[in-house]
Amino acid sequence: MHQTGYENHPCIRECHAHSSMTCEYNFTAEYYYTLSRACYNCPFNATDCHRPHCVPADGTARAITVINRMLPGPAIHICLGDTVIVNLYNKLEGHEGLTIHWHGVHQDGSPHMDGCTNVNTVFKPSNPGTHFWHAHSGLQRADGIFGGFIVREPKEQDSHLGFYDLDLPEHTLLVNDWLVELAIERFANHHHATGDNKPASMLINGKGVFAKKTNDRNETSTTPYHEVKVQRGRRYRFRLISNGLLNCPIQFSIDNHTLIVIASDGNSFDPELVESLNIFAGERYDFVLHTNMSVGNYWIRIRGEGDCNVKRAHQHAILRYDGSDMEEPIEGKGYEASYRNGTKLNPWNKKGTDELIPVTRLHSHLPNDEALRETPDKKFYLRMDFYRIDNYRFHDPDLYPLESVVGTELLTPQINYITTILPPAPVLTQLNDVPKELFCNEDTVNKNCTEEFCECVHVLKVDLNDVVEFIVVDEGKIWDANHPMHLHGYSYRVIGMDRLNSSTTLEQVKKLDEAGLLHRNFNYSVAKDTVTVPDGGYVILRIHATNPGFWFFHCHIEFHAEIGMGVVLQVGDVKDMPKAPKGFPKCGPWTFNNPTTYMDDDDYYDAGQNERCSNLAYSNLPNLTNFAFCIVLFLAVIQF
Numbered sequence: 001m002h003q004t005g006y007e008n009h010p011c012i013r014e015c016h017a018h019s020s021m022t023c024e025y026n027f028t029a030e031y032y033y034t035l036s037r038a039c040y041n042c043p044f045n046a047t048d049c050h051r052p053h054c055v056p057a058d059g060t061a062r063a064i065t066v067i068n069r070m071l072p073g074p075a076i077h078i079c080l081g082d083t084v085i086v087n088l089y090n091k092l093e094g095h096e097g098l099t100i101h102w103h104g105v106h107q108d109g110s111p112h113m114d115g116c117t118n119v120n121t122v123f124k125p126s127n128p129g130t131h132f133w134h135a136h137s138g139l140q141r142a143d144g145i146f147g148g149f150i151v152r153e154p155k156e157q158d159s160h161l162g163f164y165d166l167d168l169p170e171h172t173l174l175v176n177d178w179l180v181e182l183a184i185e186r187f188a189n190h191h192h193a194t195g196d197n198k199p200a201s202m203l204i205n206g207k208g209v210f211a212k213k214t215n216d217r218n219e220t221s222t223t224p225y226h227e228v229k230v231q232r233g234r235r236y237r238f239r240l241i242s243n244g245l246l247n248c249p250i251q252f253s254i255d256n257h258t259l260i261v262i263a264s265d266g267n268s269f270d271p272e273l274v275e276s277l278n279i280f281a282g283e284r285y286d287f288v289l290h291t292n293m294s295v296g297n298y299w300i301r302i303r304g305e306g307d308c309n310v311k312r313a314h315q316h317a318i319l320r321y322d323g324s325d326m327e328e329p330i331e332g333k334g335y336e337a338s339y340r341n342g343t344k345l346n347p348w349n350k351k352g353t354d355e356l357i358p359v360t361r362l363h364s365h366l367p368n369d370e371a372l373r374e375t376p377d378k379k380f381y382l383r384m385d386f387y388r389i390d391n392y393r394f395h396d397p398d399l400y401p402l403e404s405v406v407g408t409e410l411l412t413p414q415i416n417y418i419t420t421i422l423p424p425a426p427v428l429t430q431l432n433d434v435p436k437e438l439f440c441n442e443d444t445v446n447k448n449c450t451e452e453f454c455e456c457v458h459v460l461k462v463d464l465n466d467v468v469e470f471i472v473v474d475e476g477k478i479w480d481a482n483h484p485m486h487l488h489g490y491s492y493r494v495i496g497m498d499r500l501n502s503s504t505t506l507e508q509v510k511k512l513d514e515a516g517l518l519h520r521n522f523n524y525s526v527a528k529d530t531v532t533v534p535d536g537g538y539v540i541l542r543i544h545a546t547n548p549g550f551w552f553f554h555c556h557i558e559f560h561a562e563i564g565m566g567v568v569l570q571v572g573d574v575k576d577m578p579k580a581p582k583g584f585p586k587c588g589p590w591t592f593n594n595p596t597t598y599m600d601d602d603d604y605y606d607a608g609q610n611e612r613c614s615n616l617a618y619s620n621l622p623n624l625t626n627f628a629f630c631i632v633l634f635l636a637v638i639q640f
Helices: 046-050 183-192 506-514 558-562 601-610 624-630
Strands: 022-033 063-067 076-079 083-090 100-103 120-123 129-135 146-152 172-178 201-204 226-230 235-242 250-254 259-264 267-274 276-279 284-290 297-304 314-321 378-387 412-415 455-462 467-474 483-487 492-499 530-533 537-544 549-555 566-571
Touching: 022 076, 129 235, 129 284, 146 172, 146 235, 172 250, 172 297, 183 558, 201 297, 201 314, 250 259, 259 276, 276 284, 378 506, 467 506, 467 530, 483 537, 492 530, 530 537, 549 558
Parallel strands: 022 083, 076 146, 172 235, 226 314, 378 467, 455 566
Antiparallel strands: 022 063, 083 120, 100 129, 129 146, 172 201, 235 284, 250 276, 250 297, 259 267, 259 284, 297 314, 378 412, 467 537, 483 530, 483 549, 492 537, 549 566
C-alpha cells in the first residue's frame, strides 16, 4: 500500500530555468470510509481527526473512493520541465476500471497519457499553472479521487513577478459540492426513480462541517474546518481549484479581504480586484491575498448557487493569522451570511455590469496568436439543452415512455441533439477496431434527432493547424442551469460571451452572427480550458489546432458528462497522430467464438503486454488489478 501525501517530495522546490527533475509518485486507489477506525475518537477529540488515514470530511458517514487514503488525494507540485511518473495501483473492489485525467495539462506530443490507465503514466507538462488531476471514468471523481497538480515556472518567466511574496503548496484550495452517499446511488435514484440531484454539503480541501455526531455520553461534536495559516503584512499567491460535481456554481470569498485575481486555468492576465468570484466545475483561479488586516481569524467562505441553492449548500474554512487565538472567527456562519456584496468575477447567468465582471473582460498576458485572426478555417455551432426525448437508458419507449410518467420524467442533456457514447476500443491506437457506423455528427446522422434518440461517437474533424471557432449556445428552454465546457489538449481563447435572455435558440444566435451582432474580442482575449455557457446565451471560443489527437470537449458537471454531453474533437489525420509508446496495451471487446481453442502459457504473457486486456479475466494471472486498468483504456483517448 502507498499512503503518502508527498508533502515533502523533493520536487517541491524553487523553480529555475534549465533545472529539471524526474518526479515519481505512487497512487493507490481503493474504496474507503469517512470517520473510519483510523480516526479513533474524531470528532470528539479534534486531534484524532488529523491522524494518518483519517478522512473526517464534513462529518457524514459514507463510503468514498480515495487515493492513498486521503481526501483530496496527494497534491503534485513540480516545476516546468520536470517529468512526472505516476504509478497507479488499482485496489478498487471488483477490479473496477480507473482512469486519471491530468486536467489542464495539454499533453503536447503525449495524448496517450491524458487519461491513461496504465500501471505507470509518464509525461512532461508543457504548460505551467494551476491544474488538477481527477478520475475520469464513472463517478469516481465525485466520491473523492482528485487532487491538485501545480506546475510552477521559474520566477524570471512569471509575468506577475514581484506582485506577490510567497507561493506555497499549503495555499492550494480545492472546493467542491459533496453528497451524503456514493454518487452512483444518487445517480441511479435521480435518473431511474424520483431522487433529486441537489447537493446539501460542500468541502474545502476535503474538510468542513455538515453533520453533528453524538457519542455514548450524549455529547455532540463536529468535524474540524480546514485552516490556512498566514502572517500579517505578506502577499500570498493562492491557487483555487473547483472539483465541482453538479449544477453548483461556487461563490468564493474571504471575510474583510479583497482578492486580486491574476490567472485562470493556468493562464495569466492583468490583475482584477474583486470582493468575490464564482468558480465553476473544472475551473481554476489564482489570486493574491494581502494579509493587511488586524491579527485575527477570518472566515473563508464558499456558497453554492444553482442547484446548491435548494438545500443551501455552503462551507467554511479559517484564515488564521500568526499570533491569533485558536478560536473560530466571531462573524456569523451559514448560507445567508456567506453572500458577498460588491465586485464579483465570473457571474452566473447574468449580463456583465460594472460590478459583475465576465471573463471576456480579462486582458491576457499571452501574446496575440494565430487563433485570434479575424476569419477561422472551421466554425462549429454547438447547441445545448435538456431535450424531451425517449432516451432508452432511462425511458423504455414501450414500457415507460416520457409521456406516461409525467412528474418523474428525465430529460436528456445533449449537444446538437446527439448523445456521445464510448467506442468499444481506443480510437487513438485502434481506430480500425471501431465500426465506422458508430461515428457521426449532425451532418451525417441518418435520422431526425429532434424526434428520435440519437447516440454515436460524436466527432468534429479539423485539420492540423486549422484555426477553429466554436459558438456554443445554451438554449436554456427548460431550467436555469450551467454547463462548464472543458476542452482537453488545449487552452482556448474566450473571444465572446453574452446572455441574451432567459432562453434563446441556435437560430437566433446564427441570425445575430450573420448580422455582425456577436461581439468578438481579438485583442489579448483571456485563455482558458473551462468556461461556463450562459443559460439563454452563448460563448465564442477559438483554438489554433496544433496539437494532434482525439480530444474530448464536454460539460464538466459529472452527471451530464456521464450520460453523454460532449463531443470528440479530432485534430489531424491518423498519420498526424503521435505514436503510442512501445508496449502500450490494447483493449476492446472480445467475443468467445471457438469453445475448443484456448491460450497457451506464452499467450497469457503476450496478451498482458500487447493484446486485448479484456481477454485476461483469469484469476491465476499476476497483478490482475493492474490489467483491469486496460479495460477502460479507451477513456485515455477520448477522455471520459
